[in-house]
Amino acid sequence: MKKFINTAETMVAESLAGFVAAHEDIVVFDSDRKFVRRRDIKAGKVALVSGGGSGHEPLHVGFVGRGMLDAACQGHVFTSPTPDQIVRAIEATDTGAGCLLIVKNYDGDVMNFEMAAEMAADRHKIETVLIGDDVEAAGLPRSQGRRGVAGAVIVEKILGAAAERGAPLETLKALGDDLAPRIRTMGVALTGVTVPQTQRKTFALGPDEMEMGVGIHGEPGQTREPFRPADDILRHLCETIVADLPKDNRKNGLLLINGLGATPPAELYLAYNAARRIVETHGIAVRRSLVGTYVTSLDMSGLSVTLCLLSDDELSLWDAPVNTAALRWGE
Amino acid sequence: MKKFINTAETMVAESLAGFVAAHEDIVVFDSDRKFVRRRDIKAGKVALVSGGGSGHEPLHVGFVGRGMLDAACQGHVFTSPTPDQIVRAIEATDTGAGCLLIVKNYDGDVMNFEMAAEMAADRHKIETVLIGDDVEAAGLPRSQGRRGVAGAVIVEKILGAAAERGAPLETLKALGDDLAPRIRTMGVALTGVTVPQTQRKTFALGPDEMEMGVGIHGEPGQTREPFRPADDILRHLCETIVADLPKDNRKNGLLLINGLGATPPAELYLAYNAARRIVETHGIAVRRSLVGTYVTSLDMSGLSVTLCLLSDDELSLWDAPVNTAALRWGE
Numbered sequence: 001m002k003k004f005i006n007t008a009e010t011m012v013a014e015s016l017a018g019f020v021a022a023h024e025d026i027v028v029f030d031s032d033r034k035f036v037r038r039r040d041i042k043a044g045k046v047a048l049v050s051g052g053g054s055g056h057e058p059l060h061v062g063f064v065g066r067g068m069l070d071a072a073c074q075g076h077v078f079t080s081p082t083p084d085q086i087v088r089a090i091e092a093t094d095t096g097a098g099c100l101l102i103v104k105n106y107d108g109d110v111m112n113f114e115m116a117a118e119m120a121a122d123r124h125k126i127e128t129v130l131i132g133d134d135v136e137a138a139g140l141p142r143s144q145g146r147r148g149v150a151g152a153v154i155v156e157k158i159l160g161a162a163a164e165r166g167a168p169l170e171t172l173k174a175l176g177d178d179l180a181p182r183i184r185t186m187g188v189a190l191t192g193v194t195v196p197q198t199q200r201k202t203f204a205l206g207p208d209e210m211e212m213g214v215g216i217h218g219e220p221g222q223t224r225e226p227f228r229p230a231d232d233i234l235r236h237l238c239e240t241i242v243a244d245l246p247k248d249n250r251k252n253g254l255l256l257i258n259g260l261g262a263t264p265p266a267e268l269y270l271a272y273n274a275a276r277r278i279v280e281t282h283g284i285a286v287r288r289s290l291v292g293t294y295v296t297s298l299d300m301s302g303l304s305v306t307l308c309l310l311s312d313d314e315l316s317l318w319d320a321p322v323n324t325a326a327l328r329w330g331e
Numbered sequence: 332m333k334k335f336i337n338t339a340e341t342m343v344a345e346s347l348a349g350f351v352a353a354h355e356d357i358v359v360f361d362s363d364r365k366f367v368r369r370r371d372i373k374a375g376k377v378a379l380v381s382g383g384g385s386g387h388e389p390l391h392v393g394f395v396g397r398g399m400l401d402a403a404c405q406g407h408v409f410t411s412p413t414p415d416q417i418v419r420a421i422e423a424t425d426t427g428a429g430c431l432l433i434v435k436n437y438d439g440d441v442m443n444f445e446m447a448a449e450m451a452a453d454r455h456k457i458e459t460v461l462i463g464d465d466v467e468a469a470g471l472p473r474s475q476g477r478r479g480v481a482g483a484v485i486v487e488k489i490l491g492a493a494a495e496r497g498a499p500l501e502t503l504k505a506l507g508d509d510l511a512p513r514i515r516t517m518g519v520a521l522t523g524v525t526v527p528q529t530q531r532k533t534f535a536l537g538p539d540e541m542e543m544g545v546g547i548h549g550e551p552g553q554t555r556e557p558f559r560p561a562d563d564i565l566r567h568l569c570e571t572i573v574a575d576l577p578k579d580n581r582k583n584g585l586l587l588i589n590g591l592g593a594t595p596p597a598e599l600y601l602a603y604n605a606a607r608r609i610v611e612t613h614g615i616a617v618r619r620s621l622v623g624t625y626v627t628s629l630d631m632s633g634l635s636v637t638l639c640l641l642s643d644d645e646l647s648l649w650d651a652p653v654n655t656a657a658l659r660w661g662e
Contacts, residue, residue, distance in 0.1 A: 005598065263335065
């Protein structure tokens, strides 16, 4: 296992320390380094707090900043943050307008964010939006339902913009509950991931194999298939996603091609080129695009395709200024 | 070789088409798809044109836009653009104030940009800035001198900002000739790269080996060494760089940790954390930082460290607004 780390025990803390130092104009650590928050908390705004296991960087810390999250709590690799971390983040960012928790649908995350919400309920107004954007077809039978994957970027961006414009907690909760189910993601892996604690690949693929329908925790996907040209792979991903999306309101498509950790930009753009053509063939107008490495699974080689059908209001919220480490644009 | 491509012949064109489609608000293709240029050419401004082989994305196309390049010409993988491509880019972007060519120091690039400058000389005022930022120690004996690598990002950003502020051609040439020699880069590879045309790795490394002093074309580096913890690797890179930099004016350090294609963000931030500490131990104040995948070598796993000592003016030019696909910030 060749990785740029020192020890498995210290890698998350060292990487986070580097992240905060590199973006000290945007974020700060809390005093105990339990979470990362915006340098400038905006009084009167609803606080947006998210988090989850490490190993998915730049998610979520890379989305802390003006127009997106107020704080992000990271656990160890593929491990939920503790309720205590989350409570501290709520306390540090809620200036009275309440706090919206944005949670990816995994048992551990759901449980710990719920527990934190209960622990803070006597002092803070709290609502939760759950993200579960993987396609139905990606799912082996799971009690917990669709997993939350790269769609988190879209939810955090759009709710972050609405909060920045002054939307109250109830409005943000309703907006999130309406938006999240309209996002669909499907991923493909060319390699498994090596978890530093075990120094083993979570699954092994042959030189001509790929894994379809993977999540972001190194778990095997839905099917193992022979490797194929990019057009074939993207057709399968896109057509599965499109079949799982509502049939109406297809005029504002947002297409995200997300690298899972070790896929270079040139290949992501080539995949985008294929995906856009295929998606538009199905009558969805791609109005906005994002191509890059945003939600990773450690050093996995692979990518995911996310498609979301936006309303006109959501399109304007997507376009609103944002200033975070991983997503940044102006008016 | 598992890559998201269709054929080796079409991969560059397809990836570029995806890039332009994804960033259609910032860039356009020229009508023959020979180069990528800013959507809005600013009349009266000196035109900045760069380019080189493909396989280094987002360099250079990702740096086309307001505050950076006016056009970028890409050749095939690791192959210079033709003089014809470059002449067409000069013609499309020079509105009368002249054109500055920014060229990485490789024989093929130098020759073709020189030939283009001669071909266009009767109709355009042209100057050239050459980038050769790899450390002396990285060099096997080479007639052409230091190679141009990740330092290109810094030269293109700072000259781009100066051009946007209205600096005339002679000033930009002097600024570039002064800045470029104050940038030093050194890279390390954990894997070779697979060139799609040959389907072979350019060099093979064992599971416990790394290659020190690599460039960005898959050529072997200076030494093959046993793999070590991140702190040891970064100490070697940083100390070699620092020893090769001027001893004075160390108050405005700019530190760039660049992924070579397949290194995930979390590891780049961990490397930054180590590098910053080591660099500051040597009396260089790190005032600005950039961590990400900016200048790649196809799917190479590895990273490079770049350090540059800026003047106060250059610091302000670095901070100036920029709106490109790969680098974007406001006032």
